[in-house]
Amino acid sequence: MTTARTPRTAGGPVPVTTRGGIVTRAEAWLDPPVPFSRTRFHQDSHGIYRTDDSGYASMAWGLPGMPPDRNGGLDGIGLAALGVPTEVADLLAGDLLVHGERVAVFHEWDGENRAGCWVFELAPDAGTVHRATALTRDHTARRHPRLTR
Numbered sequence: 213m214t215t216a217r218t219p220r221t222a223g224g225p226v227p228v229t230t231r232g233g234i235v236t237r238a239e240a241w242l243d244p245p246v247p248f249s250r251t252r253f254h255q256d257s258h259g260i261y262r263t264d265d266s267g268y269a270s271m272a273w274g275l276p277g278m279p280p281d282r283n284g285g286l287d288g289i290g291l292a293a294l295g296v297p298t299e300v301a302d303l304l305a306g307d308l309l310v311h312g313e314r315v316a317v318f319h320e321w322d323g324e325n326r327a328g329c330w331v332f333e334l335a336p337d338a339g340t341v342h343r344a345t346a347l348t349r350d351h352t353a354r355r356h357p358r359l360t361r
Contacts, residue, residue, distance in 0.1 A: 229306075258271050295357065302353070
């Protein structure tokens with residue numbers, strides 16, 4: 213008999229979460245907006261995380277921040293490796309939308325044709341925002357590995 217292993221990060225096991233929990237955590241950094249920085253950290257009731265897009269996504273996914281993860285969350289490569297590959301057309305709230313080295317938290321579709329969507333992101337030009345984005349062929353998607361309904 214094979215038992216499934218609990219996914220882990222350097223900071224410890226990946227916690228179980230829900231889509232609603234991911235969205236609630238993502239919304240927590242919107243007001244006031246958190247400025248983008250690859251060298252700074254933000255602390256709130258969710259922990260201490262790097263203030264870049266992957267640190268924000270790590271916080272939204274409920275992954276360990278600092279401590280025990282001295283980096284304040286995973287980087288984009290770590291999030292892509294941890295997340296379950298998902299078709300972009302199948303995105304649901306709380307999934308990650310990946311474009312090159314950039315990561316955003318998917319919120320909802322922007323219209324029936326699914327050519328665009330609303331995301332939560334920590335962007336270099338604006339800090340934390342909830343905004344519409346157009347999808348391209350270069351986007352990929354990841355789903356939290358321990359998501360419950």
